Amino acid sequence: MTTNQGVKVSEDEHSLKAGSRGPTLMEDFHFREKMTHFDHERIPERVVHARGFGAHGFFQPYESMAEYTRAGFLQDPNVKTPVFVRFSTVAGSKGSADSVRDARGFAVKFYTEEGNYDLVGNNIPVFFIQDAIKFPDLVHSFKPEPHNEMPQASTAHDTFWDFAANNQESAHMIMWTMSDRAVPRSLRMMEGFGVHTFRFVNEQGRARFVKFHWKPVLGVHSLVFEEALTLAGKDPDYHRKDLWEAIERGDFPEFELGVQMIDEEEEFNFDFDILDPTKIWPEEVVPVKKIGKMTLNRNQDNVFAETEQVAFHPGNVVPGIDFSNDPLLQGRLFSYTDTQLIRLGGPNFHELPINRPVCPFHNNQYDGYNRMTINKGQVAYHKNSLQNNDPRPATEEEGGYVHYQEKVEGRKIRARSDSFKDHFSQAKLFWNSMTEPEKMHIIGAFQFEVGRVKSKDVRQQVVNMFSHVDTYLAEQIAKGVGVSMLENAEESKVTASSPALSQENTAKMPQ
Numbered sequence: 001m002t003t004n005q006g007v008k009v010s011e012d013e014h015s016l017k018a019g020s021r022g023p024t025l026m027e028d029f030h031f032r033e034k035m036t037h038f039d040h041e042r043i044p045e046r047v048v049h050a051r052g053f054g055a056h057g058f059f060q061p062y063e064s065m066a067e068y069t070r071a072g073f074l075q076d077p078n079v080k081t082p083v084f085v086r087f088s089t090v091a092g093s094k095g096s097a098d099s100v101r102d103a104r105g106f107a108v109k110f111y112t113e114e115g116n117y118d119l120v121g122n123n124i125p126v127f128f129i130q131d132a133i134k135f136p137d138l139v140h141s142f143k144p145e146p147h148n149e150m151p152q153a154s155t156a157h158d159t160f161w162d163f164a165a166n167n168q169e170s171a172h173m174i175m176w177t178m179s180d181r182a183v184p185r186s187l188r189m190m191e192g193f194g195v196h197t198f199r200f201v202n203e204q205g206r207a208r209f210v211k212f213h214w215k216p217v218l219g220v221h222s223l224v225f226e227e228a229l230t231l232a233g234k235d236p237d238y239h240r241k242d243l244w245e246a247i248e249r250g251d252f253p254e255f256e257l258g259v260q261m262i263d264e265e266e267e268f269n270f271d272f273d274i275l276d277p278t279k280i281w282p283e284e285v286v287p288v289k290k291i292g293k294m295t296l297n298r299n300q301d302n303v304f305a306e307t308e309q310v311a312f313h314p315g316n317v318v319p320g321i322d323f324s325n326d327p328l329l330q331g332r333l334f335s336y337t338d339t340q341l342i343r344l345g346g347p348n349f350h351e352l353p354i355n356r357p358v359c360p361f362h363n364n365q366y367d368g369y370n371r372m373t374i375n376k377g378q379v380a381y382h383k384n385s386l387q388n389n390d391p392r393p394a395t396e397e398e399g400g401y402v403h404y405q406e407k408v409e410g411r412k413i414r415a416r417s418d419s420f421k422d423h424f425s426q427a428k429l430f431w432n433s434m435t436e437p438e439k440m441h442i443i444g445a446f447q448f449e450v451g452r453v454k455s456k457d458v459r460q461q462v463v464n465m466f467s468h469v470d471t472y473l474a475e476q477i478a479k480g481v482g483v484s485m486l487e488n489a490e491e492s493k494v495t496a497s498s499p500a501l502s503q504e505n506t507a508k509m510p511q
């Protein structure tokens with residue numbers, strides 16, 4: 001053993017003292033260094049998705065996707081791209097239980113030869129809100145309440161349900177969150193979704209809107225809620241243990257990557273706005289094309305270095321993948337780097353081993369907290385004449401990233417398109433697609449969660465809100481949480497402007 005300066009340590013059991021019963025001496029550099037490092041071991045946990053667990057693997061496409069995208073890692077079925085995946089819960093703190101009712105994060109970093117591509121998704125295909133400016137409000141409503149730090153990690157909150165009832169765009173995702181999807185049996189048995197609409201752009205510059213899906217080869221399986229509650233107490237590491245052990249015994253988790261694609265010209269051919277992240281694209285209307293498979297075959301070596309220090313960002317894209325104007329995605333593009341600057345101690349976290357691209361990277365950035373690269377040479381600016389190896393931005397011909405040239409126009413305005421106003425059609429679609437036992441589970445979940453809300457007024461507002469999804473569902477919630485059906489319905493803030501989908505609300509949900 002040595003100190004961090006490389007000096008051999010003679011003894012690591014006793015601090016240096018003035019006499020065997022005397023005070024510890026300040027000059028004990030070994031003690032000081034050991035204790036100081038320990039004192040600084042913790043970094044802030046993620047503001048959301050704090051509890052997570054990762055694994056390494058690879059991705060391999062089934063066929064060339066050149067017709068749709070120029071993304072290098074999707075061109076050749078013989079090429080394997082290394083990946084690191086971090087699964088997470090959303091609401092709880094780093095030390096919370098795995099099996100709680102919650103959405104799950106499903107974030108994948110592809111280390112491609114053209115740079116890192118991050119697909120930062122969830123196991124639920126829609127989101128609670130439509131505009132990123134509401135994200136801090138959403139998160140403040142489901143995190144522990146600020147005055148007493150309770151409840152810890154659960155949707156059984158006055159504040160969460162108060163937010164829901166007063167921000168009814170949340171209806172669709174709440175239906176998913178009250179369903180069995182929010183208590184997965186295993187991380188190996190969850191779907192993943194990019195949620196937002198992205199773009200694929202091919203070599204010729206032709207773009208298509210795309211949504212991403214991960215389909216677990218083992219199928220989708222859930223816990224019964226009572227199992228989830230028991231496990232939260234008996235085995236809070238249930239999911240991470242299951243993932244770790246499966247990989248250790250060679251039973252490698254596999255997920256197929258699927259895409260739904262819509263031509264640019266068809267943008268307005270749907271009864272929902274394809275930029276609205278509270279909407280799915282029903283799979284009967286826009287089929288999912290399976291384009292490759294991810295295999296997780298290696299456990300991490302060190303949870304801090306990998307699961308904790310990994311920095312995902314929906315803005316990490318490679319040529320051939322681009323953004324849409326989904327207002328939730330647009331805001332996410334700002335938030336991730338911003339939070340990582342504080343979580344990972346300054347602007348150089350891309351140099352951490354888990355975040356480094358596998359391809360060389362080179363630019364004129366230098367210095368800053370925790371810089372590890374020793375940049376050499378006199379010149380760190382572009383353009384220059386003093387240095388031959390001036391890193392010139394690549395041009396389109398050289399494979400550089402060129403943003404899709406979408407035409408954009410409009411007045412500056414704080415608003416949301418009228419096409420985002422239907423909050424209930426797809427919540428109904430979800431409910432109608434459920435089997436009887438699944439419906440019973442949803443009712444039970446609402447009764448459990450809303451039943452713990454102290455404010456009768458909030459419980460009533462929730463019943464009023466979900467009467468716009470289904471009368472029987474609302475009646476059952478009302479019965480279970482001690483309020484009447486549709487009391488104050490006239491005063492309810494609900495506007496049930498819910499044009500039916502062309503599928504008559506019977507289209508099947510993602511399988």
Ligand code: HEM
Nearest residue numbers: 046049086105106107121122127132135194195331335339
């Ligand atoms: C993590 C912001 C919506 C998936 C995070 C983090 C922030 C954040 C600040 C912590 C990142 C870190 O510390 O490294 C936001 C904002 C959103 C939003 C502002 C909306 C405006 C979403 C949506 C999804 C999602 C819609 C799913 C499609 C994730 C995942 C993580 C995460 C999976 C954890 C990544 C990891 O494992 O390290 N988000 N988020 N977020 N977010 Fe979001």
